[in-house]
């Protein structure tokens with residue numbers, strides 16, 4: 001490994017590295033969402049294939065995730081064994097943005113048969129490459145980049161370690177709280193949380209009086225705009241949220257207290273737009289997991305330490321957890337919360353979500369009938 005940053009000629013379009021690490025990560029997320037390039041410490045400049053608008057930008061290489069590369073038959077199964085490992089593609093012709101988008105976006109798979117041949121090259125900046133793919137997920141865009149493109153414009157500096165401070169749960173704090181009577185129960189307070197860099201604002205609904213004598217009944221609910229607000233039948237999120245609010249409110253009747261955390265981690269952390277891309281693939285026959293893989297995205301990318309921090313700020317480190325997902329229990333315990341009981345939280349199915357629930361049961365270990 002070389003110095004902290006590859007030597008670059010003065011005035012080569014990379015902004016200064018003087019910002020704090022978490023600020024650099026926040027600016028890099030922002031850059032990717034806007035389509036601006038990032039400059040990796042110890043690595044090249046990367047231009048996001050989906051959002052870039054730099055007309056005329058071309059590159060010899062692209063960076064994508066191994067699962068997407070396998071889907072495109074660009075690497076073999078062994079190379080794709082770690083689905084989110086970065087893959088560096090070398091094309092026979094330079095990639096322009098149209099060609100890069102065809103590599104990145106499964107919606108174009110049929111319309112744009114790929115021009116090859118491509119070959120996968122070893123990456124000597126693998127840690128930075130993996131962090132860049134993670135940054136794309138956080139930005140909610142397709143994880144695919146032009147590598148060291150011509151004509152990319154001013155790049156935002158970014159180092160892998162920047163992500164650590166950006167996602168540090170200790171930086172989360174209570175921003176506001178207020179009484180909020182809701183349909184499920186009137187004795188309820190809403191607590192809103194903010195971190196300085198990650199702009200997602202999580203909330204908790206606390207039913208009854210917090211007490212250290214008795215662990216609260218808790219639900220970790222991850223945002224699902226389609227299910228929570230629009231009544232989508234494709235998943236079980238809407239009914240699960242409703243039932244969780246009622247169960248938490250009921251605890252108060254039984255002398256206890258309940259908490260529903262509403263985590264802004266849409267689509268298990270891949271974001272709304274990528275989730276809708278996965279839905280399109282599900283309509284072509286892929287299940288939840290394979291749809292995410294075809295996009296080059298993880299099927300589980302939620303941040304459970306954030307949930308643990310929220311519980312700590314509310315005043316509890318011990319919970320009874322409503323979930324069918326043993327991995328969620330394990331993730332919360334790994335983040336320092338003691339789960340004294342798993343309370344099943346299964347709702348009736350409908351014809352549109354039976355396959356979704358079957359995938360949960362058969363592929364991700366959910367304890368469902």
Ligand SMILES: Nc1nc2c(ncn2[C@@H]2O[C@H](COP(=O)(O)OP(=O)(O)OP(=O)(O)O)[C@@H](O)[C@H]2O)c(=O)[nH]1
Pocket residue numbers: 220221222223224225234235236237240265266267268269270275278279288292299322323324325328345360366
């Ligand atoms: N990527 C993706 N996310 C989905 C899909 N359907 C629902 N989601 C997201 O899944 C999250 C809800 O998962 P949870 O209800 O917490 O499910 P779980 O952790 O698997 O298990 P339970 O606690 O037992 O409900 C929400 O963020 C949804 O947006 C899908 O098809 N693809």
Ligand SMILES: [Zn+2]
Pocket residue numbers: 224226227228235236237238
């Ligand atoms: Zn849902």
